[in-house]
Amino acid sequence: MKYDVVVVGAGIAGPIVARNVAREGYSVLLIDKKPAIGAPKQCAEGITINVFKNYDIPYDKRFINREIYGAKLYSPSGYELEMRYKDVSGVILERKVFDKMLAFYAARAGADVLVRTEALDVIRENGRIKGIKAKHEGKPIEIYAEVIVAADGVESTIARKAGINTYTPPHEFDSAYEYEMLIEGFDPDLIHLWFGNEIAPRGYVWVFPKDEDRANVGIGINSDNPKTAKYYLDKWLKENNIPAKKLLEINVGLVPVGGFVKELAKDNVVVVGDAARQVNPMHGGGMAEAMKAGTIASKWIVKALEEENLELLKNYTKEWWEKDGKRLERVLKVRKAVEKLTDEDLDVFIQVLSGADAEKIAGGDYTEVIKALLKNPKVLMSKRRIALLKELL
Ligand SMILES: Cc1cc2nc3c(=O)[nH]c(=O)nc-3n(C[C@H](O)[C@H](O)[C@H](O)COP(=O)(O)OP(=O)(O)OC[C@H]3O[C@@H](n4cnc5c(N)ncnc54)[C@H](O)[C@@H]3O)c2cc1C
Incomplete structure (x- = not known):
């Protein structure tokens, strides 16, 4: 040939x-x-x-x-940041x-x-x-x-x-594990993302709706973690009282993140x-x-x-x-800074940003982040957070 x-x-x-x-x-x-x-x-x-x-x-x-109209982010303690758009x-x-x-x-x-x-x-x-x-x-x-x-x-x-x-060194891959399953109670017009070092180290749990009551429910974590991605996903489902009994697919894979x-x-x-x-x-x-x-x-x-x-x-x-x-x-540099956020930082940032113009932030307008932080000066009262913000912005 x-x-x-x-x-x-x-x-x-x-x-x-x-x-x-x-x-x-x-x-x-x-x-x-x-x-x-x-x-x-x-x-x-x-x-x-x-x-x-x-x-x-x-x-x-x-x-x-x-069709999806935005995203909803959840902090470790359950603070929410919704970014909903008029258009798809x-x-x-x-x-x-x-x-x-x-x-x-x-x-x-x-x-x-x-x-x-x-x-x-x-x-x-x-x-x-x-x-x-x-x-x-x-x-x-x-x-x-x-x-x-x-x-x-x-x-x-x-x-x-x-x-x-x-x-690529093993540390530059995430391990991903996902169920396509019947799931209820989440706004099916948004994707949903949960953050937290105990929830998904270095990554997040996702619910990506495919139907009113069917979604890809998955997780990505650092691949050199001693526990598996499945362990963290099953733990999250259990803690949130989501029955994993109507599973249509199981998907696993590696994601290069660097x-x-x-x-x-x-x-x-x-x-x-x-x-x-x-x-x-x-x-x-x-x-x-x-x-x-x-x-x-x-x-x-x-x-x-x-x-x-x-x-x-x-x-x-x-x-x-x-x-x-x-x-x-540049995105990788920001991610490496985000990796250093503690659960408390994630709670604080998601609370602070929930008062900001999420549509502008999603579009990469960091002045909105600065405006939101200036409205909440307490966040800036930690040297460590200021150092992290410098890395992030
Ligand atoms: C669980 C999980 C969730 C993800 N979610 C998202 C998401 O929501 N959105 C997003 O944008 N990305 C997501 N990704 C990443 C996304 O799937 C990949 O980045 C994307 O598929 C890359 O496309 P590709 O064409 O490079 O490779 P692939 O889509 O992987 O295609 C490679 C193809 O090559 C074939 N192949 C491999 N070796 C050979 C060979 N020797 N001979 C012949 N054929 C071969 C394979 O069969 C495969 O079909 C996710 C990844 C995972 C693991």
């Missing part, structure tokens, strides 16, 4: 790259080891509304479970349909798609990478390509086999999405970041093929780091 581009992984990043490159008339093969694209999901399925317009994805009700701010997807449709859009744009096809290694000839070795329905196959895209998710192997350094890959393209191989650790380290959302990076990567793949100059692929590394890498490193 020979293609201009082979894309390994049909999650989010892979199909975006495959679609964009195929649209420009190049031959593309998109492969995934799963027998059915999108299943099982490893996701809470929440995404901002902007992605549909920004990445040219149809707003198709077949993969939108529920995000959606809870059905990833089993969404991922499959993204691959379908790639196929419609001209890409070939093969499922149950697992990339095993790269093919090297005379010191150059010429393609990949894979297993299709159990049989070995060889796929030759000018460009190889490693979009194979958090456990990515292909970039590493191609010599790209994707090593360790962004420095070199995103080497020779004719590019790495994108979770494989490149392109995830927002504050909340662990990676779908929008995968789409962003996939868009930049596909632009440079097309240019490199047009000009028959694979050196141009290096511009993907440059552009991503300038546009998004620097931004995510």
